[in-house]
Amino acid sequence: MASDDIWQQFGIASWRAYRLRLLIVVYGCVALLVMTAGLWWTGAITPHIRWSVDTFFSHADVDQKGVLYSDVVIEVENEGWVTFTLTGISADIPGLRFLPPDKGRNEHATLTARFGGTKVLTRRVVITDCAAVPHEPRPIRFTYQTWLGTGSAEVIWSSGQLNGPSRSLPIAWQRGLASKICNEAVSPEWF
Secondary structure (H helix, E strand, O other): OOHHHHHHHOOHHHHHHHHHHHHHHHHHHHHHHHHHHHHHHHOOOOOOEEEEEEOOOOOOEEOOOOOEEEEEEEEEEEOOOOOEEEEEEEEOEOOEEEOOOOHHHOOOOOEEEOOOOEEEEEEEEEEOOHHHOOOOOOOEEEEEEEOOEEEEEEEOOOOEEEEOOOOEEEEOHHHHHHHHHHHHHHOOOOO
């Protein structure tokens, strides 16, 4: 009788194999967690989104109910490795609010941006009170969905410049948009 046969008779060989398999599974899980934490920490599996808005092409319009609004074109660029789906836009800005997408105007409720892709989204912004729109920049809240789940991001769009005769002053994007839309609405050339 060989020594291996004796070990197998007492179940020691199967105990060693079980322990070895358990150790491999535990070390594999730890390695997977460390690798995932490293990727998360470097930002490789979280969305990297560049948002921009151009209010230069925005113009005043009034709907059938007499509400002053403008279409705002938002450019969304996915700079990360993770595909994401933009599911909502909102803002807590006095005198201004984003309207939900209108199916009659072919506005999409969601937008999916793949790795390195750029998408354009149009949303209507209602100016409820021209004077109430704040002068300091306010954030826009975007909600998105990835394969990891849902999340949100607050973004403060870059401000423009108000050029005067002697100096130029920064002006918040929402104040610049509201001023442009409100001025167009009362200008005799607009009618």
